[in-house]
Amino acid sequence: MTSGATEERRxxxxxxxxxxxxxxxxxxxxxxxxxxxxxRGLGQQLGVQAMSLYRYVSGREDVLEGVVASLLDGLVDRVxxxxxxxxxGYLQTLAHTIRAVAIDHPxxxxxxxxxxxxxxxxxxxxxxxxxxxxxxxxxxxxxxxDDQVVQVYRSFSSFxxxxxxLEASLHGGETSxxxxxxxxxxxxxxxxxxxxxxxxxxxxxxLQSKLSEDHxxxxxxxxxxxxxxRLELGVTQ
Amino acid sequence: MTSGATEERRxxxxxxxxxxxxxxxxxxxxxxxxxxxxxRGLGQQLGVQAMSLYRYVSGREDVLEGVVASLLDGLVDRVxxxxxxxxxGYLQTLAHTIRAVAIDHPxxxxxxxxxxxxxxxxxxxxxxxxxxxxxxxxxxxxxxxDDQVVQVYRSFSSFxxxxxxLEASLHGGETSxxxxxxxxxxxxxxxxxxxxxxxxxxxxxxLQSKLSEDHxxxxxxxxxxxxxxRLELGVTQ
DNA sequence: ACCTGAACACCGTTCAAGT
DNA sequence: ACCTGAACACCGTTCAAGT
Numbered sequence: 328m329t330s331g332a333t334e335e336r337r338x339x340x341x342x343x344x345x346x347x348x349x350x351x352x353x354x355x356x357x358x359x360x361x362x363x364x365x366x367r368g369l370g371q372q373l374g375v376q377a378m379s380l381y382r383y384v385s386g387r388e389d390v391l392e393g394v395v396a397s398l399l400d401g402l403v404d405r406v407x408x409x410x411x412x413x414x415x416g417y418l419q420t421l422a423h424t425i426r427a428v429a430i431d432h433p434x435x436x437x438x439x440x441x442x443x444x445x446x447x448x449x450x451x452x453x454x455x456x457x458x459x460x461x462x463x464x465x466x467x468x469x470x471x472x473d474d475q476v477v478q479v480y481r482s483f484s485s486f487x488x489x490x491x492x493l494e495a496s497l498h499g500g501e502t503s504x505x506x507x508x509x510x511x512x513x514x515x516x517x518x519x520x521x522x523x524x525x526x527x528x529x530x531x532x533x534l535q536s537k538l539s540e541d542h543x544x545x546x547x548x549x550x551x552x553x554x555x556x557r558l559e560l561g562v563t564q
Numbered sequence: 565m566t567s568g569a570t571e572e573r574r575x576x577x578x579x580x581x582x583x584x585x586x587x588x589x590x591x592x593x594x595x596x597x598x599x600x601x602x603x604r605g606l607g608q609q610l611g612v613q614a615m616s617l618y619r620y621v622s623g624r625e626d627v628l629e630g631v632v633a634s635l636l637d638g639l640v641d642r643v644x645x646x647x648x649x650x651x652x653g654y655l656q657t658l659a660h661t662i663r664a665v666a667i668d669h670p671x672x673x674x675x676x677x678x679x680x681x682x683x684x685x686x687x688x689x690x691x692x693x694x695x696x697x698x699x700x701x702x703x704x705x706x707x708x709x710d711d712q713v714v715q716v717y718r719s720f721s722s723f724x725x726x727x728x729x730l731e732a733s734l735h736g737g738e739t740s741x742x743x744x745x746x747x748x749x750x751x752x753x754x755x756x757x758x759x760x761x762x763x764x765x766x767x768x769x770x771l772q773s774k775l776s777e778d779h780x781x782x783x784x785x786x787x788x789x790x791x792x793x794r795l796e797l798g799v800t801q
Numbered sequence: 802a803c804c805t806g807a808a809c810a811c812c813g814t815t816c817a818a819g820t
Numbered sequence: 821a822c823c824t825g826a827a828c829a830c831c832g833t834t835c836a837a838g839t
Contacts, residue, residue: 464767623813
């Protein structure tokens with residue numbers, strides 16, 4: 328071990344920087360959800376007092392925004408270049424890449440999906456200038472004109488948002504505190520084990536098991552195919 | 565004024581009850597967003613101390629869940645019975661009824677869309693036993709079999725979630741505090757007036773005005789038509 | 802340069818006490 | 821029955837002070 332290396336480590340202190348703070352925040356959100364992320368807890372997780380974090384982030388809001396950015400960062404480098412030789416293939420690999428984020432971070436994805444977009448042209452879940460620009464440029468190269476590019480961008484983002492947020496909210500939710508609403512006649516009745524008690528004879532009760540099946544993957548693939556088919560018609564007609 | 569009426573008013577006290585608390589909470593969320601809803605502020609709005617609210621709600625979480633329920637409450641009575649004579653018409657009027665909720669309460673709709681569903685068969689934004697049951701029963705009456713009903717339910721909810729949350733997040737957002745992230749080279753650059761500064765030459769910059777147009781209504785109508793067409797094919801084939 | 806102690810102005814929630 | 825004062829255990833954030 329050279330004294331240079333030691334020096335380097337000592338200069339770096341605990342090695343704390345913005346990326347490390349955001350990484351720790353993401354881990355915490357993955358475990359407990361964004362609601363339970365506190366600056367004090369985040370500091371503790373990094374072996375430091377909460378106040379130290381303000382050297383790297385401007386506050387809790389900046390942490391959350393930074394986590395969103397870190398999830399989308401470098402996303403365009405993860406799309407499959409092989410598949411990107413057609414616009415259909417590009418949209419497919421891009422969709423799958425973003426879906427991977429939602430599946431890997433179901434508790435963080437709602438942030439990507441619902442935080443107020445910084446600009447109207449940053450439609451969730453494509454909340455990244457880098458991603459949106461790549462999208463627009465790529466479709467333009469495939470021969471879409473401006474109106475078509477924008478139209479595809481709109482349908483594509485709505486499609487992703489609906490499917491991925493739904494999938495994330497079914498997967499996520501972790502150990503949510505079982506809350507008993509105060510009894511008020513017509514409310515639904517969460518029973519003591521946290522599951523909803525269904526009124527006898529209701530259609531939901533009869534179809535309960537079928538409704539509870541998880542077909543996230545097939546649903547996504549089928550709807551993506553349908554979207555591409557529809558776009559294809561819109562382009563060639 | 566009879567002494568009976570006075571008595572009645574006095575017995576009712578400030579007329580506080582669960583519905584009044586939830587209504588005040590919704591008004592507050594409409595103005596300031598759910599994040600800024602506090603029990604203390606809610607009490608103040610009702611002329612009462614925060615602790616008094618705990619007589620009607622079990623806590624802040626219960627308030628938020630109650631607001632969601634109140635938004636969806638009685639929704640099935642607001643669908644147009646004329647249009648409900650065909651399943652296509654039913655899905656259309658139901659979709660429009662739910663869209664009205666999203667448009668009227670853009671700051672509250674993210675709650676409907678993203679709070680962890682109480683059960684896997686309560687897919688956001690259809691987070692209400694009443695609505696889902698009505699949906700399943702009605703489609704069954706129109707001749708869909710169990711598998712078809714469930715499939716339609718899945719596509720319909722994904723469609724609504726994607727379009728309405730996107731529309732709500734563009735409309736909502738109110739007076740968000742302008743947050744400056746700490747400078748870190750590769751981040752995007754929010755300029756002093758809160759708008760994002762676009763890199764020169766980027767495709768987003770060139771298409772900025774087209775991307776910023778609001779076509780929420782047409783988009784919704786067109787995608788709804790497309791969905792219905794697709795379902796029609798799935799049913800008759 | 803990096804971290805912290807102390808402090809400020811808040812939170813949600815409980816509970817015994819008031820009327 | 822309905823409301824509250826006081827208290828507890830937290831928050832995010834600032835800033836002067838330490839090393």
